[in-house]
Amino acid sequence: MTRQWLWIGACLLAASPAxxxxxxxxxxxxxxxxxxxxxxxLQARSAxxxxxxxxxxxxxxxxxxxGGTDDVAMPVNPMTGKPENNGTSIVxxxxxxHPKYLRHIPGAPGTYEAGGAQMVRVCDGAQLPKxxxxxxxxxxxxxxxxxxxxxxxxxxxxxxxxxLDGLKDTHKSWWECDTxxxxxxxxxxxxxxxxxxQIYDLSDPAHPVKIRDFGLLGQEPGATGQVPTELxxxxxxxxxxxxxxxxxxxxxxxxxxxxxxxxxxxxxxEPTPDNLRAPELGRLLMSAWNGAHTTFPMLKMPIAEFxxxxxxxxxxxxxxxxxxxxxxxxxxxxxxxxxxxxIESRPTMISSWTVPEASGHFCERGGRFGSHSSNxxxxxxxxxxxAFIAWFNAGVRAIDVRDPYHPKEIGYFIPSIxxxxxxxxxxxxxxxxxxxxxxxxxxxxxxxxxxxxxxRANTGMHVLELGGTARQVxxxx
Amino acid sequence: MLSRRTIVQTSxxxxxxxxxxxxxxxxxxxxxxxxxxxxxxxxxxxxxxxRDAFPAxxxxxRDGTEVYVRPKLGFCGNCETGVVEDSEVxxxxxxxxxxxxxxxxxxxxxxxxxDLVGRSRVYRIKKDGRDRLAQGIAVSFKCDLIVAVxxxxxxDEAVAKAVRRFLETNTVQVWLNAQLEGK
Numbered sequence: 001m002t003r004q005w006l007w008i009g010a011c012l013l014a015a016s017p018a019x020x021x022x023x024x025x026x027x028x029x030x031x032x033x034x035x036x037x038x039x040x041x042l043q044a045r046s047a048x049x050x051x052x053x054x055x056x057x058x059x060x061x062x063x064x065x066x067g068g069t070d071d072v073a074m075p076v077n078p079m080t081g082k083p084e085n086n087g088t089s090i091v092x093x094x095x096x097x098h099p100k101y102l103r104h105i106p107g108a109p110g111t112y113e114a115g116g117a118q119m120v121r122v123c124d125g126a127q128l129p130k131x132x133x134x135x136x137x138x139x140x141x142x143x144x145x146x147x148x149x150x151x152x153x154x155x156x157x158x159x160x161x162x163x164l165d166g167l168k169d170t171h172k173s174w175w176e177c178d179t180x181x182x183x184x185x186x187x188x189x190x191x192x193x194x195x196x197x198q199i200y201d202l203s204d205p206a207h208p209v210k211i212r213d214f215g216l217l218g219q220e221p222g223a224t225g226q227v228p229t230e231l232x233x234x235x236x237x238x239x240x241x242x243x244x245x246x247x248x249x250x251x252x253x254x255x256x257x258x259x260x261x262x263x264x265x266x267x268x269x270e271p272t273p274d275n276l277r278a279p280e281l282g283r284l285l286m287s288a289w290n291g292a293h294t295t296f297p298m299l300k301m302p303i304a305e306f307x308x309x310x311x312x313x314x315x316x317x318x319x320x321x322x323x324x325x326x327x328x329x330x331x332x333x334x335x336x337x338x339x340x341x342x343i344e345s346r347p348t349m350i351s352s353w354t355v356p357e358a359s360g361h362f363c364e365r366g367g368r369f370g371s372h373s374s375n376x377x378x379x380x381x382x383x384x385x386x387a388f389i390a391w392f393n394a395g396v397r398a399i400d401v402r403d404p405y406h407p408k409e410i411g412y413f414i415p416s417i418x419x420x421x422x423x424x425x426x427x428x429x430x431x432x433x434x435x436x437x438x439x440x441x442x443x444x445x446x447x448x449x450x451x452x453x454x455x456r457a458n459t460g461m462h463v464l465e466l467g468g469t470a471r472q473v474x475x476x477x
Numbered sequence: 478m479l480s481r482r483t484i485v486q487t488s489x490x491x492x493x494x495x496x497x498x499x500x501x502x503x504x505x506x507x508x509x510x511x512x513x514x515x516x517x518x519x520x521x522x523x524x525x526x527x528r529d530a531f532p533a534x535x536x537x538x539r540d541g542t543e544v545y546v547r548p549k550l551g552f553c554g555n556c557e558t559g560v561v562e563d564s565e566v567x568x569x570x571x572x573x574x575x576x577x578x579x580x581x582x583x584x585x586x587x588x589x590x591x592d593l594v595g596r597s598r599v600y601r602i603k604k605d606g607r608d609r610l611a612q613g614i615a616v617s618f619k620c621d622l623i624v625a626v627x628x629x630x631x632x633d634e635a636v637a638k639a640v641r642r643f644l645e646t647n648t649v650q651v652w653l654n655a656q657l658e659g660k
Contacts (some may be wrong), residue, residue, distance in 0.1 A: 114557035144555070168562075169555070192564040194554045224580045226573040227564070230554075252530040252552075288530035325551045427658035 021361045023417045023437050030360070033411030033470035034398060037450065038463040040099040043075055044420040045086045047454030048118035049172065050461065052093065052377070052446040055124075055136055059446055060155050061099070062122055062138060063089040063454055063461060065107060067115025069422055077104050085109050086116040088140055089461075090155045096450050096463040102156045108143025115143050119170065119185075122152070123177035123205075130180065130204035137161075137205040139182065141170035147184050149205045161206045169194045172233030172294075174244075179203065181211075181265065183234045183244065188213055190221040191271075195230040197246070199265065212269035214279075216248065216255065220271040229253040232293050232323075235376065236261060241299060243281075249291025250323040251334050251370075256284040256292050258344050284339055284347040286320070289332035293323035294374050297341075298384045304403060316342045317350075317404045324370025324392055328426050328435075329363035334370035336389055338404040353407045355394045360414075366435025367424035367457065368392035372442065379447040386410070386466070386474045388451055393437040396453045398466065400473050411470040414438055415455065415462050422457040449476055513648045519544070526574045534571075535652060537643070542629030544640055545571060546649060548656045549622040556620040560595035567598070570613030571626045576602035582610065582632070590616050590644050593623060599631055612637060614644070623653060 029036060046066040053060050065086035068074055074083035079101070087107030092100040107117030119141040125131030138150040138158065146165035150158045168187035175182045180203025187194045196215035200208045213220075216228035229248040236244045242262055248255040263279035286292060296319040306313050318341050322334035335354035341347040354371075355362065362369035375388045382388070387401045395414030399407050415438050425434040441456035451464040466474060514520060519537040524545070526533070534547025554565050563585040572579045585598030595616030602611045612631035615624045627640040643649065 110557060112556065114555065192567060194565075225576075225578040227568040230568075288528075330550065430658070 021365055022435070023365065025417055025419055025421075027416055029416045030395070030414040031412065033466060033468040034396070034413035034451070034464050035467050036413070036415075036462060037465050038093070038095075038097040038099050039460060040091055040101055041418070041420060041460040042089045042091075042454070043077060043101070043104060044072075044458045044460070045075055045089065046112075046116075046422070046456050046458050047089075047441060047461065048116070048456070049120055049373075049442050050444045050452050050454050051120050051122050052444050052450075052452055053122040053136070054447065055155065058092060058094045059096075059448070060102075060152075061089075061091040061093045061452060061461065062120045062140075062152070063091065064118045064120040064140060065089065065116045066113055066118055066456070067108070067111040067143070069111060069458070071422075073111055079104065088117050088120055088138070090152065090158070091461065092155070093446075093450070093452070093463060099461065099463060103158065105140075105150070105158055108145060110143055117141050117143070117148075119172050121173060121175040123175055123180075125153075125205075127177045128180045128203050128205065132206075135205075137202075139173065139175050139202070139205070141173070144169040144187065146170070147173070147186070149202070149208070162208055164198075164200070164208060171195050171231070174234050174236055175202065176236055176238050178238060180205070181236070183236060185231055185233055191215065191219055192221070192223060192227050193219040193230045195232070197231060197234060211265060213271050214264065214276065215271070216257065217273055217276050220273075220276060223273075229255050229291070232291065233295075235295055235297060237297055237299065241297070243297070245295040245297050245318055247292035247295035247320065249286070250293055251289075251291045251325045251331055253288050254286030254290050254292035254320070254322065256286070256295050256318060256320060256339060256341075256347065258282045258341060258347065282341070282344040282347050284341070284349070286337070286349075290322045290334060290337070292320050293372065294319075294321040294376070296321070296374050296376060296387070298401065298404065301384055301404060303405065305405065312342065315340050315404070318347075319374060319387060319401065319404070321371050321374050321389060323372050324368040327367055327424050329357075329369055330426065331370075334372075336371050336374070336387075336399070336407070338401075338407060340404075350405050351407055353399060353409070355391055355397060355409075355412075360394060362394050365393045366437040367439045369394060372440075375443050375445045375451070377445045377447075379445065381447055381449045381476070382445050382474055386470070388443045388445060388453075390440045390443045390453060392439050392441070392456070395438060395440045396443050396451065396464070398451075398470055402473070410473055411466060411468070413453070413462070413464050415440070415453070415459060417457075418459055421455070421459045424457065449474065511648055513646050517643060517646060517648070519643050519648070526571075529574075532656075535649075537648075539639075539643075540629075542627060542631070542636055542640065544625060544627045544643060545574070546623070546625040546644065546653070547571070548653060549624055550657075551620050553617045553620045553622045556617075559617040560615045560622070563596060563598050566596050566613045566615050569622055570598075570615045570624045572600050572602065572611050572613040575604055575611055575626065575628060578603070579611065588614055588616065588641070590614070590623070590641065591650065593618055595622075602628070604628060612640065618657070621657060
């Protein structure tokens with residue numbers, strides 16, 4: 001009889017692998033070739049973008065947050081004892097094993113994407129052409145209504161310097177620290193889209209100077225007809241590379257627009273059809289089922305397979321990361337793509353990669369499964385060798401990108417959940433069916449080779465390092 | 478080498494399968510009207526648009542007016558405020574499926590369909606070579622959108638009202654609820 005029950009139990013277990021895969025509080029993290037170095041709970045705030053900045057002898061992590069949740073709209077800041085709207089966390093990660101929370105700058109009221117201060121970039125005044133040499137400047141969003149510039153030279157005592165407001169949305173901006181040019185993802189009130197680009201000269205961050213508005217033709221004020229996909233974020237290669245790669249879309253209708261930076265900045269500025277068309281060198285239209293959340297350029301990459309070819313030995317590659325939006329796989333798979341943009345007028349998709357769903361039964365774990373974002377640091381330690389992709393309930397994935405025609409995974413880390421990890425729900429027969437799973441939202445790296453991942457479901461920030469054979473790919477000892 | 482008989486039999490069988498498939502396609506193009514459709518006079522027609530990022534919707538016709546409806550899950554631009562701008566109706570309401578070069582005929586206005594609130598706007602479009610009017614409608618529930626576009630004399634308040642009333646019938650709402658998983 002006992003044997004019979006054991007047999008039935010084993011069958012049930014085999015038939016429901018998702019049950020075995022469901023994350024539980026207290027269970028160890030899942031990993032391969034990546035290990036945990038340190039952790040901070042970020043006051044249990046939903047995290048979006050981390051930026052790691054070397055500030056003198058210190059390494060400081062600045063983390064943007066979404067707004068609070070329906071259950072906890074304003075988490076209490078234990079340092080002040082007061083409830084505060086989610087904003088920006090400032091954490092000293094000089095000793096990555098013991099991250100020290102320094103300060104929380106409150107953000108805009110509102111829950112989830114409607115509030116907080118999701119985005120953050122940092123530049124030294126010493127590098128900016130007209131900055132105060134002793135200052136360190138933080139550019140952040142303030143909900144969907146404004147961009148703000150703070151002096152964080154003393155990261156424990158930030159001071160607000162400037163504010164650009166009156167917007168209908170904001171998102172993932174880009175800031176060139178060597179020139180001060182900022183590509184701010186904004187919603188200008190008169191444009192037909194929620195997110196487009198406002199270009200500012202922030203070489204003196206305390207005194208922003210507007211250069212121009214930019215977007216896809218059809219998004220400009222006064223246009224009629226179909227409205228192209230809204231912007232998600234640009235990445236510039238600066239004056240040296242003279243290119244800006246704009247990514248439009250999150251999980252639908254992705255467009256990658258390749259733009260001549262000089263023409264963009266110095267060309268006629270009125271948003272007329274001709275002026276919007278003029279700086280564009282090429283564009284790649286993705287499937288209607290995928291968007292372009294991040295467009296990460298990896299230019300002049302030597303491709304080993306092409307080493308003996310007379311032409312085309314090196315290729316300009318853009319890694320495109322889609323963003324999964326819906327919980328429990330209620331949408332087409334969002335993943336990463338590699339485009340060869342060497343011939344800019346004819347960019348071509350060359351490969352893609354996804355976490356195998358069956359490797360963790362991720363569609364049944366709860367929350368989102370799919371890619372969201374990549375590290376955006378171009379520090380030599382990982383650049384063009386290893387890319388890290390935040391994959392929501394599949395944690396962070398380390399991808400060997402040395403041959404972008406054949407990307408392959410070399411490691412992963414899925415953090416444990418805690419009692420602070422927020423639930424994610426789907427409707428089943430009209431009722432909420434909720435599960436709790438890690439939701440790794442964003443990832444960034446520093447020039448020492450540490451990897452920082454942050455959780456959308458309030459689990460905090462995990463500092464990681466590569467281990468085993470994955471270290472060899474990056475050339476780490 | 479196949480015998481003549483085998484070839485004839487195979488051809489007949491193939492023809493029957495093709496005829497059945499054609500009949501099934503025809504039947505799905507002109508589905509049997511439900512009770513409410515019979516009462517209201519709206520007749521279901523096939524969804525005429527090619528595959529895109531969202532699952533296909535449903536379409537109905539009455540007299541000279543056609544209505545196309547579908548949910549767009551997770552696609553609301555602002556989950557807190559819902560649809561409050563005309564430019565969002567331009568972006569999401571599927572009017573571009575009828576004519577990518579649509580031109581607004583004026584300012585939009587607030588609309589309520591059952592308990593969902595949003596905006597509607599009238600556009601000038603070209604359809605089948607003719608100048609037509611289309612009314613784009615977008616209402617939201619949290620981050621999900623319900624969008625509709627009606628083609629016909631929608632500048633006539635009686636027609637616009639009939640469209641709105643039809644969108645509130647069980648014919649549309651029961652189907653929408655199923656698509657929204659009971660949300």
